[in-house]
Amino acid sequence: MLKKIELDCYEITITIRDSGGTIYSNLKEKCPYCGQNSCYFYCDQSTYDDTLETEKQTIERRVHNSRIDAIESLVLAHATVGIDVTTPAYIEGIETAVDACANHV
Numbered sequence: 454m455l456k457k458i459e460l461d462c463y464e465i466t467i468t469i470r471d472s473g474g475t476i477y478s479n480l481k482e483k484c485p486y487c488g489q490n491s492c493y494f495y496c497d498q499s500t501y502d503d504t505l506e507t508e509k510q511t512i513e514r515r516v517h518n519s520r521i522d523a524i525e526s527l528v529l530a531h532a533t534v535g536i537d538v539t540t541p542a543y544i545e546g547i548e549t550a551v552d553a554c555a556n557h558v
Contacts, residue, residue: 458532462544463551465525467532476529480521480551482514490518520554 458467464479484492485505493515494508506514528547532538 458539460539460544460547462548465528465547467529467538469533474529474533476525476532478521478525480525481518484514517554520557521551524550524554 454469454471456469458469459465460467464477466477468475481490483490484496486492487496489496493511524547528538531543537543
């Protein structure tokens with residue numbers, strides 16, 4: 454069984470399979486050097502050049518992405534167990550949670 458769910462916010466796309474699922478969104482901030490959202494001073498450019506992102510900004514990006522990861526994990530878990538994550542109320546809840554994350558950085 455394969456089910457694809459697209460939400461009307463943040464380009465969230467959920468793919469559910471028998472063994473679990475995956476989620477994609479445009480919410481995570483990317484490394485300005487390599488473009489990966491999981492890079493925290495790992496790519497060659499960021500290890501010697503802090504003109505695009507300071508260490509403090511990297512830490513803030515990491516905290517933001519961790520918060521977003523938690524939201525995405527919860528949405529994926531809900532979708533996987535059959536909760537209708539496409540309802541306007543649920544989407545409003547996602548937007549509220551994302552706004553809260555942005556306001557706490």
